Amino acid sequence: MSQREEIIGRIREALRLVAQSPGHRDAPDKNRPIGASPRDWLPSVPSDSESQIEAFARCSADLKTRFIQVNSLAEASAQVNKIGRAEGWNLVASHRAPILEEALSNIGLPVLYIENTNADPERADVGITGCDALVAQTGSILLTARSAGGRALSVLPPHHLVIARESQVIADLPAAFELLREIYGDNFPSFMTLITGPSRTGDIERIVVLGAHGPKTLTVILVKNH
Amino acid sequence: MPSIFAKQFKERSTKLSADLQHRFWIQKSLKGYEKNREEKRNRFQNWEAARQSAAETKWEAVNHLDQYLIEFTDKIGARGTKLFWASTAREAREYILNLAQEKNARTIIKSKTMTSEEIHLNEALAGAGYEVIESDLGEFIVQLRREVPYHLVFPAMHLTRGEISHLFHEKLGSAETDSPEELTMIVRRKMRAQYCKADIGISGANFAIAETGMISITENEGNARLTTALPKVHVALLGIEKVLPKLNDLALFLPMLATAGAGQQITAYNSFIGGPRQSDEVDGPEEFHIVLLDNRRTELLADPEQRDALHCIRCGACLNVCPIFRNVGGQSYGTTYQGPIGSVITPHLRGLQDWKHLSSASSLCGACTEVCPVKIDLHHHLLHNRRNAAALESGRWERRAFRVFAFLVNRQALFSGVTMICRFFQSFHRLISGTKADPLRAWTATREVPMIAPQSFREYWKSRQK
Numbered sequence: 001m002s003q004r005e006e007i008i009g010r011i012r013e014a015l016r017l018v019a020q021s022p023g024h025r026d027a028p029d030k031n032r033p034i035g036a037s038p039r040d041w042l043p044s045v046p047s048d049s050e051s052q053i054e055a056f057a058r059c060s061a062d063l064k065t066r067f068i069q070v071n072s073l074a075e076a077s078a079q080v081n082k083i084g085r086a087e088g089w090n091l092v093a094s095h096r097a098p099i100l101e102e103a104l105s106n107i108g109l110p111v112l113y114i115e116n117t118n119a120d121p122e123r124a125d126v127g128i129t130g131c132d133a134l135v136a137q138t139g140s141i142l143l144t145a146r147s148a149g150g151r152a153l154s155v156l157p158p159h160h161l162v163i164a165r166e167s168q169v170i171a172d173l174p175a176a177f178e179l180l181r182e183i184y185g186d187n188f189p190s191f192m193t194l195i196t197g198p199s200r201t202g203d204i205e206r207i208v209v210l211g212a213h214g215p216k217t218l219t220v221i222l223v224k225n226h
Numbered sequence: 227m228p229s230i231f232a233k234q235f236k237e238r239s240t241k242l243s244a245d246l247q248h249r250f251w252i253q254k255s256l257k258g259y260e261k262n263r264e265e266k267r268n269r270f271q272n273w274e275a276a277r278q279s280a281a282e283t284k285w286e287a288v289n290h291l292d293q294y295l296i297e298f299t300d301k302i303g304a305r306g307t308k309l310f311w312a313s314t315a316r317e318a319r320e321y322i323l324n325l326a327q328e329k330n331a332r333t334i335i336k337s338k339t340m341t342s343e344e345i346h347l348n349e350a351l352a353g354a355g356y357e358v359i360e361s362d363l364g365e366f367i368v369q370l371r372r373e374v375p376y377h378l379v380f381p382a383m384h385l386t387r388g389e390i391s392h393l394f395h396e397k398l399g400s401a402e403t404d405s406p407e408e409l410t411m412i413v414r415r416k417m418r419a420q421y422c423k424a425d426i427g428i429s430g431a432n433f434a435i436a437e438t439g440m441i442s443i444t445e446n447e448g449n450a451r452l453t454t455a456l457p458k459v460h461v462a463l464l465g466i467e468k469v470l471p472k473l474n475d476l477a478l479f480l481p482m483l484a485t486a487g488a489g490q491q492i493t494a495y496n497s498f499i500g501g502p503r504q505s506d507e508v509d510g511p512e513e514f515h516i517v518l519l520d521n522r523r524t525e526l527l528a529d530p531e532q533r534d535a536l537h538c539i540r541c542g543a544c545l546n547v548c549p550i551f552r553n554v555g556g557q558s559y560g561t562t563y564q565g566p567i568g569s570v571i572t573p574h575l576r577g578l579q580d581w582k583h584l585s586s587a588s589s590l591c592g593a594c595t596e597v598c599p600v601k602i603d604l605h606h607h608l609l610h611n612r613r614n615a616a617a618l619e620s621g622r623w624e625r626r627a628f629r630v631f632a633f634l635v636n637r638q639a640l641f642s643g644v645t646m647i648c649r650f651f652q653s654f655h656r657l658i659s660g661t662k663a664d665p666l667r668a669w670t671a672t673r674e675v676p677m678i679a680p681q682s683f684r685e686y687w688k689s690r691q692k
Contacts, residue, residue: 002311003310003311003312003313003317004299004309004311006311006313007311007313007466007518007520007524008292008295008296010520010524011291011292011295011466011524011527012292013524013528014524014525014527014528015289015290015291015292015527017528017530018289018530019285019288019289019530019531019533019534020530021282021285022278022281022282022284022285022534022537022600022601023278023281023282023601025603025606038276038279038474038477038478040271040272040275041270041271041272041273041275041276041279042270042271042276042477042478042481043269043270043271043481043491044271059491095508114508114509115508122418122422138481138491138492140492145504145507145508145509145510146506146507149508150455150507150508150509150510151451151454151455151507151509151510152452152455152456152509153508155448155451155452155455156452156455172477173476173477173478173480173481173492174474174477176477177473177474177476177477178474180473181473186438188438188440188498188500189500189504189507190305190499190500190501190502190503190504190507190510190514191454191455191497191498191499191500191507191510192440192497192498192500193451193495193496193497193498194480194492194495194496194497195494195495196491196492196493196494196495196496197494198494199446199447199448199494199495200446200447200494201363201364201410201446201447202380202446202488203362203363203364203367203380203381203382203383203410204363204382204385204387204390204406204409204410205255205386205387205406206255206258206259206380206383207406209406209407209410211410211411211414212363212410212413212414212446212447212448212449213361213414213417213447213448213449213452214447214448214449214451214452214494214495215448
């Protein structure tokens with residue numbers, strides 16, 4: 001008998017006795033879920049897109065994510081250049097995506113494309129990526145190996161900069177998982193992640209330090225009307 | 227006869243609970259957590275309904291575990307993941323050791339996984355000559371100190387920055403500093419080189435999604451992302467109980483884990499991994515292995531009364547509120563999983579006879595049950611374990627003592643007489659209470675014996691009637 005059959009067999013044997021349902025000690029129906037979706041008890045999110053962007057901005061401020069709103073891709077490009085000058089970048093790492101092409105068109109710095117063989121984003125000062133969505137409820141960025149140039153680009157360089165379109169702002173976490181299904185069907189990328197704020201740790205005296213292993217700085221540039 | 231583990235627990239907890247500085251330190255570090263947890267919990271429209279829903283989802287998963295495990299392994303296996311089912315800790319260790327040998331590995335980097343603590347993986351790998359590095363900051367600190375984690379979420383919460391600085395100075399040769407930021411950067415720099423050098427990355431998983439065949443890893447530091455992105459081989463080690471039915475279930479579980487565990491709305495990185503690097507992807511490991519560990523979880527599963535202990539998402543909330551944990555500290559338990567959840571499951575995972583003492587390491591206040599985000603009936607399970615342990619014992623002396631007591635209380639005159647004698651002797655006992663001469667020292671060394679009332683209720687009633 002294979003190991004798998006052995007363990008599955010033990011599980012089936014164990015499950016022959018039925019366990020009481022959760023919350024059976026509570027007063028009857030006191031805490032029964034009231035709706036059919038977690039949306040009814042998760043933190044609430046406004047429904048119009050303008051307020052959702054505001055909500056995302058509020059979460060970003062809490063988490064020390066730099067959130068910048070611009071009106072065009074040209075403006076986004078100007079912002080990228082400005083931040084690059086301020087931080088003294090020497091090398092930019094990025095991936096091939098339509099939204100990034102224009103934003104990086106006049107950056108005036110060498111750009112390392114992750115699709116090139118032997119590209120090592122470790123040497124770069126910043127990783128610039130696209131994403132799948134921005135989640136207003138939590139201030140999270142949803143990205144995948146396909147939408148953001150693989151696994152390492154968004155975590156290895158000390159600064160992660162995301163360029164997103166206004167239409168990519170979504171309300172909440174249930175919407176994020178629905179969106180993944182819509183975009184990828186059953187053919188999911190091997191890696192997907194929800195990024196919420198820069199890398200952080202509280203392992204020393206529970207004091208928050210940013211940039212534990214991943215990016216110390218996280219910037220989101222939202223291109224409106226796009 | 228108490229087991230050696232019971233003796234160790236008693237010794238360590240007696241020592242640490244008298245250490246007021248330690249107690250002060252632990253209370254202090256949990257204060258910020260309590261405030262944040264309250265604040266984040268209040269953002270939920272209905273936290274209690276969320277708990278009930280999470281408990282029902284976990285109930286569904288655990289009570290149909292065979293179905294969901296098959297779905298999970300079929301889905302993730304179809305995308306090129308290699309699966310290994312391990313019945314015991316030894317089988318899991320041997321699989322990973324063989325893999326390391328097969329890959330000619332030298333360096334192995336790990337992100338935080340309590341399951342690997344459970345199977346003592348680091349000792350096995352180090353013993354076979356591999357360099358094993360914990361990349362999570364807290365885990366790295368306790369690894370350097372050759373200690374076990376103090377807390378399943380905050381492994382180094384018992385240490386001050388001074389102690390950590392001293393440790394780094396001694397072991398890594400870094401300059402002493404009292405800045406947590408500098409200390410963190412020392413480890414960041416050290417780890418950077420290791421991620422690229424490592425041949426194998428080992429992680430755990432917080433959830434396994436049956437519907438889509440993915441594991442979900444929750445972390446704040448980014449070390450798990452690097453551990454699962456850079457080395458050529460990624461091994462994820464997870465207990466069979468980690469399964470959730472649907473991808474959408476994460477919409478509830480991710481914020482609940484973060485809120486209950488660390489007082490965050492959501493943890494910084496929640497990554498979903500569904501295979502090794504695919505043909506259209508630019509990076510990622512060439513091989514992805516999943517080791518599914520039973521290690522007596524099926525025994526706990528076979529106990530329908532305590533089956534819900536397998537709902538645990540290892541958030542650590544029950545430790546943080548437990549008056550016992552806060553006084554005796556996480557390392558006194560001698561278990562992989564500390565606090566109330568550890569006291570409930572360790573007797574199942576390692577044997578009731580040796581670990582039954584943990585069921586008494588509880589004030590039965592129920593704070594753990596109240597905070598548990600998946601509604602595990604923790605303090606009742608401690609009582610269940612006590613009952614099960616009592617059934618193992620002959621309990622001859624205890625039964626005799628109660629028989630004597632019953633004899634006395636059923637004979638009024640005799641009872642008053644004995645009470646009077648005790649009252650007389652108690653005034654002398656006070657002189658030696660708690661000293662070496664005291665025959666009741668086991669009790670009185672750390673407690674006070676309440677004085678017998680100068681007048682019993684019966685006597686008082688009589689005097690009133692006159």
